[in-house]
Amino acid sequence: MMWDTPRSCFLSLSKDQHQALYLALQNKFLVIQGPPGCGKSLTGAHIAYAFSLLNRQNVIKTSSKTTACRCVLYCAPTNDAVDAVAEMLLSFRKEKLRLLRIYSRGIERRIYPGPSAYKHVFEDVVSGKEPKKNLEDISLHCIIRNQFSKNASKLKKLDEEFIKCEERNEVPSGQRRLLYHKLVYATEADCVREGEFDIVLCTCNEAAGDRVRKYFKPEQCIIDEASRCTEPETMAPISISQQVVLLGDHKQLGPTVHSKKVEDKLKRSLFERYATLLTADYRSMFFQLQTQYRMREGICRFASKWFYGGNLKSDSKKIAHVPSALYSKLLKDSKAGFLFHRIEGNCVESHKSYSNEEEAEFIVKQMGGIQKQLKQQSSTRCQQNVGILTFYQEQKQLIEKKLKCLDLPTNTYKVKTVDSSQ
Numbered sequence: 462m463m464w465d466t467p468r469s470c471f472l473s474l475s476k477d478q479h480q481a482l483y484l485a486l487q488n489k490f491l492v493i494q495g496p497p498g499c500g501k502s503l504t505g506a507h508i509a510y511a512f513s514l515l516n517r518q519n520v521i522k523t524s525s526k527t528t529a530c531r532c533v534l535y536c537a538p539t540n541d542a543v544d545a546v547a548e549m550l551l552s553f554r555k556e557k558l559r560l561l562r563i564y565s566r567g568i569e570r571r572i573y574p575g576p577s578a579y580k581h582v583f584e585d586v587v588s589g590k591e592p593k594k595n596l597e598d599i600s601l602h603c604i605i606r607n608q609f610s611k612n613a614s615k616l617k618k619l620d621e622e623f624i625k626c627e628e629r630n631e632v633p634s635g636q637r638r639l640l641y642h643k644l645v646y647a648t649e650a651d652c653v654r655e656g657e658f659d660i661v662l663c664t665c666n667e668a669a670g671d672r673v674r675k676y677f678k679p680e681q682c683i684i685d686e687a688s689r690c691t692e693p694e695t696m697a698p699i700s701i702s703q704q705v706v707l708l709g710d711h712k713q714l715g716p717t718v719h720s721k722k723v724e725d726k727l728k729r730s731l732f733e734r735y736a737t738l739l740t741a742d743y744r745s746m747f748f749q750l751q752t753q754y755r756m757r758e759g760i761c762r763f764a765s766k767w768f769y770g771g772n773l774k775s776d777s778k779k780i781a782h783v784p785s786a787l788y789s790k791l792l793k794d795s796k797a798g799f800l801f802h803r804i805e806g807n808c809v810e811s812h813k814s815y816s817n818e819e820e821a822e823f824i825v826k827q828m829g830g831i832q833k834q835l836k837q838q839s840s841t842r843c844q845q846n847v848g849i850l851t852f853y854q855e856q857k858q859l860i861e862k863k864l865k866c867l868d869l870p871t872n873t874y875k876v877k878t879v880d881s882s883q
Contacts, residue, residue, distance in 0.1 A: 498755025513659035534679035669697035687732040757798035814855035
């Protein structure tokens with residue numbers, strides 16, 4: 462099945478991505494593996510848009526009395542991943558997509574705290590994350606408070622009242638708290654009913670919550686970064702959908718499991734199980750994106766040989782050809798773009814994390830050499846893009862502390878954990 466008229470936004474897709482889109486429309490279940498830099502999320506955003514077009518047409522064809530379109534549910538394990546796709550879909554401004562971004566109650570309370578009696582329940586859960594300001598127009602907690610909502614003025618008054626209560630260290634009465642929650646739930650229901658949203662975006666965990674399951678009956682579900690989801694996370698959104706697309710790459714990071722007791726049972730994602738099964742017996746339900754647009758050619762060849770069966774190739778027209786900034790004394794071949802260097806340092810455990818003094822010293826030394834190379838190349842663009850990744854938070858902090866001694870401008874480098882960089 463296909464829409465009646467061609468859409469210009471699909472012209473930006475590569476041949477690979479077009480094929481993935483076509484298969485997603487044809488199959489009730491599809492697994493799409495996307496190696497690094499192959500545009501998984503871009504492909505997912507276009508698939509979501511294509512599904513929304515079909516849903517609009519099907520509503521018109523099946524019943525003239527039906528006013529609400531069936532929605533597409535777009536999920537990912539993290540808020541950052543969901544927000545990235547929401548921003549992509551917002552860029553399809555000409556297509557007049559009706560988008561809805563649902564954050565968890567805990568994150569919503571970062572902006573609208575509500576009754577302070579419940580504040581302690583959410584403090585440890587949300588970890589400083591706040592909703593993105595550029596997504597306010599499509600975020601549920603903002604929509605119910607805008608001027609067009611019939612309960613907006615009442616909610617705003619209650620929000621102000623609770624803020625004053627918190628400043629005075631007072632707890633609002635049970636009656637006021639009950640009124641607040643009733644207003645929020647009723648206004649959300651009205652918003653969803655009247656909004657006729659094409660695409661609903663939330664994390665996999667939020668898809669298991671009462672709002673998504675009560676207010677929506679998704680026709681299609683797309684899970685981005687599905688290889689990073691635990692099996693229960695994956696099952697939550699697909700259990701309420703008729704058609705499923707899983708996007709991910711089981712050759713990269715798997716699910717993050719914090720409990721040692723269940724790690725063995727949950728460390729393998731449902732995406733990996735399906736990818737292994739489908740490549741062997743049901744190839745029509747598996748597709749691998751094979752063109753990457755990010756990595757240097759040498760890095761791509763290495764990844765292709767050792768992880769992707771020699772299938773991964775580069776689009777040389779879209780990859781910047783700049784000399785490697787890796788310290789030349791260690792990396793003699795500037796075209797390679799990568800270096801393996803073994804360091805046998807002392808690993809120290811602290812606060813359930815690890816640090817290694819010798820590794821940190823080596824990294825700082827190389828950073829000094831890299832900065833000299835960048836200055837010689839006179840490339841301001843490169844100076845803004847030096848990234849240092851480590852698996853542990855303690856090591857991240859140690860590296861940052863040592864880098865301060867180099868007196869480098871903070872905008873010339875960024876240190877992150879591998880998890881936070883995804």
